[in-house]
Amino acid sequence: MAQRTLSFVSVWRNTAVIILLLLASVIGASRLVAAGGEKPVYRDYSAVFAAPAPEAQTKAEADAKSAGCITCHSASDALTMHKSPAVVLGCTDCHGGNAKVGLSDPSIKMDSKPYMAVLEKAHVLPRLPNSWHWPSSANPQRSYSLLNQESPEFIRFTNPSDYRVARESCGACHLSVIEAAERSLMATGAMLWGGASYNNGLVKLKNYALGEAYTRDGKPAKIVSPGEPHGTVTPEQAKRGAIAVMYPLPSWHVIPPGDIFRVFERGGRNIQTLFAEVGLPNPTGSIQRLEEPGRPDLKQSSRGPA
Numbered sequence: 001m002a003q004r005t006l007s008f009v010s011v012w013r014n015t016a017v018i019i020l021l022l023l024a025s026v027i028g029a030s031r032l033v034a035a036g037g038e039k040p041v042y043r044d045y046s047a048v049f050a051a052p053a054p055e056a057q058t059k060a061e062a063d064a065k066s067a068g069c070i071t072c073h074s075a076s077d078a079l080t081m082h083k084s085p086a087v088v089l090g091c092t093d094c095h096g097g098n099a100k101v102g103l104s105d106p107s108i109k110m111d112s113k114p115y116m117a118v119l120e121k122a123h124v125l126p127r128l129p130n131s132w133h134w135p136s137s138a139n140p141q142r143s144y145s146l147l148n149q150e151s152p153e154f155i156r157f158t159n160p161s162d163y164r165v166a167r168e169s170c171g172a173c174h175l176s177v178i179e180a181a182e183r184s185l186m187a188t189g190a191m192l193w194g195g196a197s198y199n200n201g202l203v204k205l206k207n208y209a210l211g212e213a214y215t216r217d218g219k220p221a222k223i224v225s226p227g228e229p230h231g232t233v234t235p236e237q238a239k240r241g242a243i244a245v246m247y248p249l250p251s252w253h254v255i256p257p258g259d260i261f262r263v264f265e266r267g268g269r270n271i272q273t274l275f276a277e278v279g280l281p282n283p284t285g286s287i288q289r290l291e292e293p294g295r296p297d298l299k300q301s302s303r304g305p306a
């Protein structure tokens, strides 16, 4: 399978370019406290560590990596998530976790103390258990930025196909697909960020330059095209609209302007002639008008860093 070199570059190298590109801006260090203010729990992942899924292995090797898991996860339509018997994988090849521990006695009731003790040992535990509502595996309503604050080990456990970790779970067999998919519009959201930022006068580039991508540890990443050299496109590709480089979304910390990214917000109620403030009650008590998501009547907000 064709393999291209890794095309992610840490955001710090982009900073200089972004500053030139977009006024005086500094990319902020990623926040260390989760959205709900939860402080990360220290986790020792050595017992649940799993090497990247191998391209080939024996059936016995693979079965050993599922042994403990299937004492609880008993029924499944495809143990390897692939119908084809040609794909030989164990659970921990993709998810990580400790397959050496399992239920010794099938009469142990689900959710009982001894059951949960085994589960805790077998599973990869999150660093932000409250934000994920651990031990429930139901996804939180919005896991968006939470994903960037969680450990890659837990991300791999809960979703082995997340691009932050897909190289480990799927890369041995699907690397070229992963690399192409990471650059796709569906992953970068370039059309949303490009359209909204150009149309609202935040960025003067009509050819999109902003797109989302993240490194394994949740840092914003720059994506470059797979051209020769990387980060270039041929004139023919450029004609078709291929883009050479996408930068992460910048944040403004040097000069605090009004909240120019307000246009992306979810809408809310307007307080007459004041700048619309999501979630603040109307001080005059009069009935507020609803504002549609993404279409603020007033583009800026009075909010911003003090």
Ligand code: HEC
Pocket: 068, 069, 070, 071, 072, 073, 091, 092, 095, 096, 097, 098, 099, 101, 102, 103, 110, 115, 116, 118, 119, 122, 123, 135, 136, 137, 138, 157, 158
């Ligand atoms: C003691 C029983 C038990 C063992 C052993 C066990 N699991 Fe689980 N697992 C569960 C239960 C129960 C849930 C659902 C928890 C809930 O939603 O309340 C779960 C949930 C999960 C989830 C979803 C977690 C999330 O937060 O999204 C994954 C993935 C998973 N298990 C994989 C594994 C793998 C891989 C192994 C082996 C390394 C394993 N499990 C071993 C009982 C077990």
Ligand code: HEC
Pocket: 066, 069, 070, 073, 076, 079, 080, 081, 082, 089, 090, 091, 092, 093, 094, 095, 137, 158, 159, 160, 161, 169
């Ligand atoms: C080829 C890699 C691969 C293998 C092998 C694999 N899984 Fe998964 N598993 C995935 C992916 C990808 C998902 C989807 C995650 C998502 O949608 O967020 C998933 C989903 C799950 C979920 C639901 C997770 C959730 O968040 O609700 C459970 C539970 C689970 N797998 C358990 C297992 C068990 C047990 C085994 C071994 C018998 C296994 N998986 C083998 C890749 C794999």
Ligand code: HEC
Pocket: 053, 054, 055, 056, 082, 083, 084, 086, 087, 088, 089, 094, 160, 161, 169, 170, 171, 172, 173, 174
């Ligand atoms: C050991 C090698 C291997 C690993 C690791 C692996 N796959 Fe696969 N995958 C295959 C093979 C081989 C096929 C083709 C199977 C067939 O044709 O029936 C396939 C097919 C697929 C398909 C179906 C594609 C299609 O065209 O229908 C999807 C989706 C997929 N894999 C997703 C994943 C994901 C997501 C992961 C990682 C979480 C993963 N695979 C890990 C070998 C692997």
